[in-house]
Amino acid sequence: MAEVTYRPAHVKGEVRIPPSKSAAHRALLSAALCKTPCRVGPIDHSADMEATLNGVCAMGGTVKAEENGVLCIAPGTAPQSVTVDCGESGSTLRFLIPVFAALGIEATFVGHGRLPERPIGVYTDLLPQHGVTVETAGGLPFHITGKLQSGDFRVPGNISSQFITGLLFALPLLKKDSTVTLTTPLESKGYIDLTIEVLAGFGVKIEETETGWHISGGQTYRAEHYTVEGDWSQAAFFLSEAAISGGPIRLLGLSETSLQGDKACVHLWRQFGLSVTEENGVYVAENKNIDKPYRGLHGIAIDAAQIPDMVPALAVTAAFAEGETVISHAERLHLKECDRLLAMEAALKNLGADIKAVPDGLIIHGKPALTGGKAEGMNDHRVVMALAAAGCACTVTVTDAESIKKSYPGFFRDHKHLGGIADGIDLG
Structure with a gap:
């Protein structure tokens, strides 16, 4: 080494x-869920960004580099089954799993370094309660089949806010309304606030409640350009x-x-x-x-x-x-x-x-x-x-x-x- x-x-x-890695992860994924092309930038081409772009392409999107670090993300046809390499990025992995489930894409998530050992049990417990079959030996590879169903998603707030962010991306795509309910006090709240702000920039609304969040179903991601802050x-x-x-x-x-x-x-x-x-x-x-x-x-x-x-x-x-x-x-x-x-x-x-x-x-x-x-x-x-x-x-x-x-x-x-x-x- x-x-x-x-x-x-x-x-x-x-x-x-x-540019903020946290904001860029969120903006790139939101752009991939738009019905029309969206420009996101500037993007610093780190390994974690490449992992999220792998996910964008895995769901059928295309990525074109433009000037000054701007990427144009265009929608494509989602595959029926795919393997998603998340590199060593915990954000990529935890954001993408519920999104692929909401889109009904059969997917196997893999990763490198310490990522296969990092906590993923929240989804192992939660997704089968909402229509998704999960296959895992406790980490990665992590295989999902089925289509996510709306409802109440009860999530601990003290393990990783990334699980909550993943759900906030996915649940607006479902036909019916859903709620996310915290079972323990929330840590890293700033990351959730950032998620909600980015989603709002793409026309998606999340309503905070006393116990978590209410998410209206049937929403559509829309944006033409998103600027990533430092x-x-x-x-x-x-x-x-x-x-x-x-x-x-x-x-x-x-x-x-x-x-x-x-x-x-x-x-x-x-x-x-x-x-x-x-x-x-x-x-x-x-x-x-x-x-x-x-x-x-x-x-x-x-x-x-x-x-x-x-x-x-x-x-x-x-x-x-x-x-x-x-x-x-x-x-x-x-x-x-x-x-x-x-x-x-x-x-x-x-x-x-x-x-x-x-x-x-x-x-x-x-x-x-x-x-x-x-x-x-x-x-x-x-x-x-x-x-x-x-x-x-x-x-x-x-x-x-x-x-x-x-x-x-x-x-x-x-x-x-x-x-x-x-x-x-x-x-x-």
């Missing part, structure tokens, strides 16, 4: 944040770099009114002590206390229930912040591309940090400096990118560097553009 070595550097300048979860890596290196870093392409839950990164890094300001749509991150002990950063309490993807970047900043940082309600990170809690504990310990993984999160006691060293990237894009911020202050070699292609293929390029050093690999 390829390695990258980050070396100490003063990172500053301007970077355009790539990705707040990727912005978090540069906020961490600004906190540890000083900055200033100007972040372009982000929406102030975004419903992405990870927009909370602005508030959290401000709590650490980072200055983050916004003017005319440009966010400027600067640590004005970089010359003080602990870089002027101090530990905070973080409830990660709604923002699990930000935990790796938050953990790196916390390793340099004075006092204790407690990250809680992050149990789902045990089930991501790797066990991210154990991965961040091991990686930061190897660099000299005082960090302990607990069942639902991390406890970190910051140090003024880390010694550096080698860390396992665990084939996890967020682990590899998060450690770039640590590399602004000490030399860090990370394995599995190519894993960034999953979500942000241009990360090393953008890190270097800001003055960062990333030796040993060139992914653009």
Whole structure:
């Protein structure tokens, strides 16, 4: 596996944040369900995007690349039976399963990496109650036959919001009305809000209720063009770099009114002590206390229930912040591309940090400096990118560097553009 070595550097300048992977997944799938061609963009051609485009083509759609990262999605004839390769994308898998069921397409879903082991039991339990036959040994391959029937879909809210999003895409396609009822409190609500916003952009209405959502049947997806906003979860890596290196870093392409839950990164890094300001749509991150002990950063309490993807970047900043940082309600990170809690504990310990993984999160006691060293990237894009911020202050070699292609293929390029050093690999 390829390695990258980050070396100490003063990172500053301007970077355009790539389009939101979360919004793009949703927009591409919505476009595929339109009756007429729809243009979606910009799209960053990461491995996860390619997985969703595989799904678009598997349901009969065609994809044509246009200028400036825009894709034209045109409808086609849906096959009777198909195999769908979801790569390593949990979003692709969980969004597509109920959609194919609603369309009545017999499908076998396969995947790679850790995806075949990630939770899918919600659909194993739920779909047979609504007319769909499921065949699985507990993971992938996952085979469905039959056509989804409307009704009440009772879903836990604390496993993955992706199951709920998948149903919200599928149920408007059915003839009759349906409801989705939460059986446990909802986590990652921002992702559901984003789903509902994207669906509204395609003319599909979802009504929130006290216990979940009401979905009218017989709806039609309609749109001519959908613009994908910048990705707040990727912005978090540069906020961490600004906190540890000083900055200033100007972040372009982000929406102030975004419903992405990870927009909370602005508030959290401000709590650490980072200055983050916004003017005319440009966010400027600067640590004005970089010359003080602990870089002027101090530990905070973080409830990660709604923002699990930000935990790796938050953990790196916390390793340099004075006092204790407690990250809680992050149990789902045990089930991501790797066990991210154990991965961040091991990686930061190897660099000299005082960090302990607990069942639902991390406890970190910051140090003024880390010694550096080698860390396992665990084939996890967020682990590899998060450690770039640590590399602004000490030399860090990370394995599995190519894993960034999953979500942000241009990360090393953008890190270097800001003055960062990333030796040993060139992914653009």
